[in-house]
Amino acid sequence: MKESSATRLPRRLRYFEATARNRVAAVMDAGTFREFLPPEQSQPSPHLAVLDIPGSFDDGVIVGAATLGDRPVLVIAQEGLFMGGAVGEIHGAKIVGLLQRAVREKPAAVIFMADSGGVRLHEANAGLIAISEIMRAVLDARAAGVPVIALVGGSCGAFGGMGIVVRLCSAVVMSEEGRLALSGPEVIETVAGVEEFDSKDRALVWRITGGKHRYLTGDCDELVDDDAAAFRRSAIELLNDWKEPSSSVAGLRAEQERLTSRCQRFDGLRDGLDVWRALGVTDPQQIPLMDRDSLVALKKELPA
């Protein structure tokens, strides 16, 4: 039976395959986004031009201001469809500039929609240096009291230096489809062999790097469906009553203890299935099949 247009639900925007611009439009309050250094005022990367590689006027990242649940925020959205969202000189400088602006303007938050394989090899040195500048700028924004919220659910995930940047943020929201790690599975396979990491085994890659695994082990704070509206709701909820903690020896000692005891507890494990079993999940094979709500409920029931 055909639904009438009046009762039809708004179409779900799959975050995974959406463009950066569509993600921004769907996550922020409708019509509020204002871009800084828009494509018509910018230039494609000259470092790609010398290699005869077509550039993009936004260099694969969109930065600007918007409101989110009526709060003023600054926004970064990497475009995974251009060069895998990888960080080059202009791309990185736009992110750094946005974070410096946050220190001055003190918006309610910076929303960082990461979708990137890390350093853009064609601009490897510029990309690596830019990522270290982004790392310091994220921590500067946080030290100024501005939370930086990372959303990870794009087709490129967050790898390499961008994986580090995401873990420097105040909170991380992921979808099951999102991936978060340091070295990509292909890199590990190339260097250490297919027995070490079969990058074509999609299910394995998700058990090592995917949103559900990162959620169960506490490396992301919120798990959401692959839906821009779900990312939006989660970011708004996080910002309700958010108080950005100042960094302290005590806080980092606690994190040090968490990370150290986790490494001891899961020493020698090589698959998410083993970690989930060790966490107290009775039937880890079921995890990949569970929907988001059931998984969130399951995590609440796990022994501390």
Place this chain on the structure above:
Amino acid sequence: MAVGGHIVTGCAHTAIGTVALLGTVDGAAIGHDIALRLAGRVLDIVAHFPGRPIVFLVDTKGQALSRAEELLCLNGSLAHLARCVDLARRQGHVSLALVTGEAVSGGFLCFGLMADKTYALADTQVRVMDLKAMARVTKIPLERLIDLAAASPTFAPGVENYLRMGAIEAIWDAPSAALLEAALADQQAADSRVDERMARGAARKGRRLAATTAVIVASS
């Protein structure tokens, strides 16, 4: 000085007082274990020796490459180390990094590039990826990359390139207590809150776009 498991720790008595030394040797691959031991040491310094300058010695071939490391979110442990270095800065510790061997990718990002300033000895290796591997991954002929590398510091390995782009403050011909003391004294007089690398890269004409781009976004 004590060396163990790729980590070196110690302190040096200099003209500006006692300086903490901490770093990696023998091209360490940084996994959870090394990252957390370095981080713990930085936290000890901040807790027990307020304001003591820290010199990081960098010799790393990059992050450890294994499934088990990634399973436990290696990027998270590297981020934790970076946050500890950043905390030291905010608590008034001047910090320098000195590249003594290799400085590669994630292993370089998580502490060497987080120091207030980074120096390198001549003949050291700073890179993301060597040109052969880069040619394979980017599908650009190696000869072409070699040609372009002569004209641009942007992508090819080399400590000189990182100097021109502003990430390496200076290259030293040999390790020298006098150079280190002078560098620490300079940094004590500088404003550690300001990341000067973009401006350096622009002044040295190795990174012409970053500084102006960031300023436009920060203030438009």
